[in-house]
Amino acid sequence: MTIKDKLPEGLREKPAAKRDPAAKKQALIKATLDTIAEIGITDTSVSRIIERAGLSRGMIHLHFGGKDNLLTVAAQQFSEQYYAEMDRMTDLGPNASPEDRVMAVIEADLSESLLNPRSTKIWHAFRGVSSSHPGIARYSSTQDERLVSTLRQAFDELEKVGCYPPNHAEDATSGTLALLEGMWVNYLTDMAGFSRERSVDLIRRFLSGLFPGSFLR
Secondary structure: OOHHHHOOHHHOOOOOOOOOHHHHHHHHHHHHHHHHHHHOOOOOOHHHHHHHHOOOOHHHHHHHOOHHHHHHHHHHHHHHHHHHHHHHHOOOOOOOOHHHHHHHHHHHHOOOOOOOHHHHHHHHHHHHHHHHOHHHHOOOOOOOHHHHHHHHHHHHHHHHOOOOOOOHHHHHHHHHHHHHHHHHHHHHHOOOOOOHHHHHHHHHHHHHHHOOOOOOO
16 A cells, blocks of 8 residues: 555545646546536536546646636637537538538538537537626527638528529528538437438438539439
């Protein structure tokens, strides 16, 4: 038995309590997201976070200034991870058609990599409190500029080659985002019955109606 083993349990260094401050911050962020996914944001208390992270209560104040800021940083990291994976899955190169770029976004958003039990529960938890938490609201909107601009640019290209009413590309962008958000809600409420292929095909058919001759199989 070492001297460390002889210390009272409360004084022993917990596994996640590394000397690296960045590792401690990351442990707290991960613990926050994991706890939200497990029990929701309302019951995600400081006590539950530090217990899962294996760190002392003071670490949250030291690294984030309090629970509210920790939640904001957790929402930011969750958003950044989503868009990093979205960017990876939609990197089709400069010669991809606008239809292919749009469908890549839709298929990525509804893929298991992004749409899964953990991510869905976290995203809906953040969305549920965004109206009263400005920090979380900045990172939980479905109208994120990166996603909007990607879709809008592709729809603008399609709009130029046809005779469409004013704001057609804008309407197509809003409609696509609304359908994707609805699919995430459907997945949350019925994970076992949710069909990714059917959901992608439904959005494809919606778009083929907006842009006749495009988005056909």
